Amino acid sequence: MASSTIFKLLCIGLMGSVLLAPPQGEAAVSCSSVYSSLYPCLGYVMGSAPLQQGCCNGVKSIYDAARTPSDRQSVCSCLKSLASSGGGNINFNNAQSLPKQCGVNLPYQITPTIDCSKVY
Template identity: 45%
Template sequence: MANVAKFAFMLLLCFVVASAPYAVDGAVTCQMVVSSLTPCASYLTRGGPVPPSCCSGITSLYEAASTTTDRQTACKCMEQAAGMVPGISLDAASSLPGKCGVNIPYKISPTTDCSKVQ
């Protein structure tokens, strides 16, 4: 199962890295989101304690997403990731920011309407 999760996550990385960024003028790109969240993969697929490097990535992404455009881009990238990688616990993904002490203004879910993120 771990190999399937790793393969799925690597497949997601390929899709996101190959795709164009959502926001040309913004500071946040899908590549940045994937890079920031890669340390979270084991927690999102297998549970257990949240790695400190995962929280560092969440915090740096939160700090980088300083505009509405940045936050919408990050939301779209996380939404895409949540929908494409089998084995991700959506409950774990939704609880991750809080476990890292970060309060984001939307739920991480494939059904989040990122256009409403401020």
């Protein structure tokens, strides 16, 4: 009986993951890749360290990976989530200056309130 219940739960979980997975051809940039690329920026964005080259390398790699509007909207959503979850720990002046300081033209500001559906 218990193994039957576990099997049913596994099937439901598998179906849910298939239904929630993005269709092929949609955004290839995941939040986990955005977060790991921006990890070297953490000290700078929190105002506790100077800007490092590793941070700019991460910013540039995300910019290069976001080739389609769907990719850019995904990256925007990831950045919005980071900005929202950081609360009072984020120095938004530093966060918003990152793209320019790293030589990247980001057509939107990183804020917790950005409408990512308008990013193309």
